[in-house]
Amino acid sequence: MAPIQNARVLFNSVPENYPIPGETTVYDTTQTIDLEAVPLNGGFLIKTLVLSVDPYFRGRMRKPEKKSYAVRLNLSIYGHGVGLVLRSENPAVEVGKHVYGPNILHQEYVVLKELGPATVLEKHPKLPWTAYLGAAGMPGQTAFVGWKEYSDAKPGEVAFVTTGAGWTKVIASAGSEEKVKFMQSIGADVAFNYKTTDTREVLAKEGPIDIFWDNVGGDILDAAIEHAAINARFLECGSISGYNGAHTPIKNMSMVVGKTLHIHGILVFRLLPKYYKEFYDTIPAKLASGELKYSEDVTKGLDKVGDVILAVQKGTNKAKAVVVVAEE
Amino acid sequence: MAPIQNARVLFNSVPENYPIPGETTVYDTTQTIDLEAVPLNGGFLIKTLVLSVDPYFRGRMRKPEKKSYAVRLNLSIYGHGVGLVLRSENPAVEVGKHVYGPNILHQEYVVLKELGPATVLEKHPKLPWTAYLGAAGMPGQTAFVGWKEYSDAKPGEVAFVTTGAGWTKVIASAGSEEKVKFMQSIGADVAFNYKTTDTREVLAKEGPIDIFWDNVGGDILDAAIEHAAINARFLECGSISGYNGAHTPIKNMSMVVGKTLHIHGILVFRLLPKYYKEFYDTIPAKLASGELKYSEDVTKGLDKVGDVILAVQKGTNKAKAVVVVAEE
Incomplete structure (x- = not known):
């Protein structure tokens, strides 16, 4: 040939x-x-x-x-x-x-x-x-393993998810109206466009937050620290706000002590072996049945x-x- | 009377x-x-x-x-x-x-x-x-409970302690020659004055670090993130570098993801109840016998x-x- x-x-x-x-x-x-x-x-x-x-x-x-x-x-x-x-x-x-x-x-x-x-x-x-x-691949696995390993989510807690997708009360932000609509459609309690709405105002009203899933970093991370509850868990998954220029320095890191925050960096491949079987045994079927939306x-x-x-x-x-x- | x-x-x-x-x-x-x-x-x-x-x-x-x-x-x-x-x-x-x-x-x-x-x-x-x-009070309790709860220290790992006091290989920094001498006397493997020695140079040579006990914050925290090993644990206990002015913003926070770091804020009173009996049952006696130095x-x-x-x-x-x- x-x-x-x-x-x-x-x-x-x-x-x-x-x-x-x-x-x-x-x-x-x-x-x-x-x-x-x-x-x-x-x-x-x-x-x-x-x-x-x-x-x-x-x-x-x-x-x-x-x-x-x-x-x-x-x-x-x-x-x-x-x-x-x-x-x-x-x-x-x-x-x-x-x-x-x-x-x-x-x-x-x-x-x-x-x-x-x-x-x-x-x-x-x-x-x-x-x-x-x-949803049935790396991004879904990241959410799955990160949440299972570090969120320690309890009933009534408030989670704030950036560029996101609910277990508890979920505040979700994304960078476009379409993504915001999707997040509303899948049940986010509060959804907003962080490019047109002040994240601090939303968190002041809807927080303090117990869990922060961060894909954005920079000033949004600073806002989340500012509005974090005592013993909140931060799941750091990315910081796209700084990928195409410089990362904005974090001003509020000293609050990590007083609020006894727990900040976890997450790379899916370092955690996936522990959850691999459980993920593929459950998630694709739930996506196919519509129980989970993507x-x-x-x-x-x-x-x-x-x-x-x-x-x-x-x-x-x-x-x-x-x-x-x-x-x- | x-x-x-x-x-x-x-x-x-x-x-x-x-x-x-x-x-x-x-x-x-x-x-x-x-x-x-x-x-x-x-x-x-x-x-x-x-x-x-x-x-x-x-x-x-x-x-x-x-x-x-x-x-x-x-x-x-x-x-x-x-x-x-x-x-x-x-x-x-x-x-x-x-x-x-x-x-x-x-x-x-x-x-x-x-x-x-x-x-x-x-x-x-x-x-x-x-x-x-x-050593038998709040500062000792902080070290005791923070280390027990979050260090996950394993043989051969490298710990970096600021304003500190050894389980593994310990790099210790302090702000005066006297404190440096004390840390040498109690067995720190590497001890230096962070006001006269470049922390980054020491960490580049002696690191990467698996555990960072931080009392200083600011630029030293940034240096520690820079020289952290994969999956390193940061025990955030204070940030005195910013108490008498402004806290220096943290530039390297985005590295938390790639290195999958774990950063824990520690306030002794939130952890002490779990360890109270163990602390008072063991530490004063060890200080009195000289097994632990203070x-x-x-x-x-x-x-x-x-x-x-x-x-x-x-x-x-x-x-x-x-x-x-x-x-x-």
Whole structure:
């Protein structure tokens, strides 16, 4: 079989602020692949079906001297994705099965030497693969493991969730009206747009807060500390307010003592092993039955990845951002 | 019996920066007390023996609108102290016994309507009462309960203690050469003066740190976050760097996510009930036998309290600051 195009998204230059499509990332169609002949060296070949675009992408777009957790210049970017196994020399990865993991290159086809952090997933018949990138994927796992491990949520407590999704009384903020509407639809007690409403005013009225799920950082984190209850738990998951510029310094850290706050940094991969089975045994079925609701913003085409990355950094995406690269 | 002098230390004005003796606090000898006739209203009368002067005093010297946790203008300041019971109408507080608590007014004699957070203490025959203000008192309890509850210390880990006292490899910093020498004498693996040595250089060489015991806050906290190991635990006990001016904002908070740090605010009184018996059953005896070492900076005379408060805020005290008001 003749080689065919293997389009990819390259990391082209380190961004100063926002990652610009065509500049920071470049869609490249010059590479080809012979699907039958490409050597696997004990690994396997997948056809990329769906890719996740997440806020953490920006942190990886570093200068080469900062090595860990980086994407490399002139190489394909990578992230969470699902691929269909076309060929395999690894007995644990059978042809026709699907691989999900954080190490999926943004290419039409990918050869992986080993599973590494990836896993072979079975899909629930009523869920699309995109759901396995969001509510049934890394972001859902983050919420699941972080909340289970650190929230210590008790009846009657007040939780404040940024860019969020309720157990107790939930105050939720997001950066667009559409996200706010989604949060209302899934039962947030108070939902507001933090770009147009003063977070401090909302928290002064609705707080103090016992649990703070933070994806924003900066001044919102400062506001949450200011309006935290005694012994409140802070689940720090991200700080997108500072990804595309400088992080705003935190002025209220000294209040951590008087309020005896507990602040936990959360990276899903450090906690997931403990909750992996429980997550996949319960969450996909609940999403499929509608018991848990989720929302996604689907874009078609690998060539659109750069635009979606920028949208996620600016917060103009409408829900969990996913890119469909190919059908089965 | 005729009334006698009952000297006291009054809170005279809210300080802008450092608390100035004679201005922020005033030693006043105008008040008298009739030890036999003063009404107890069901409470008890104590003769103040020893008083503790601690960094937290500064936080209480607030404007009247900030009510909680404050000392009141034109009234005696208060803190941890030990008094001998002279008279009592409370069957739980017998004459001749000693009362220790955080609610001891800085006066020669104090009438307390109830014990409140105070307790009746028995003294180890080989320990002075001053020890019950330091290593066998609130500061020792803070270290005991905070470490037990949150350090999760494991063999081989690196701890960094500010203004501190060793379980694992201990890096200790303090604000004077004398305190550094004390920390060396009790076995700190690395001890340095943070006012003359760059904390970042020490931590870059001796870290990364798994446990950070923080009494200083501000830039030192930022340095500790920078040099923290994955999953490090931060025990936040105070932030004296900002008590007499403005707290330095924290620039590195976003690193809490990537390093999955755990930051715990500690106030001893919120944890002590869990560890109270264990503390008093073990620590005084170990201090008396010399198995645990402690150091104190003793000043004689209630009239010196203002000077000692200032010394503690400036860090010119040589060890745990205590004031002896009277002998038994």
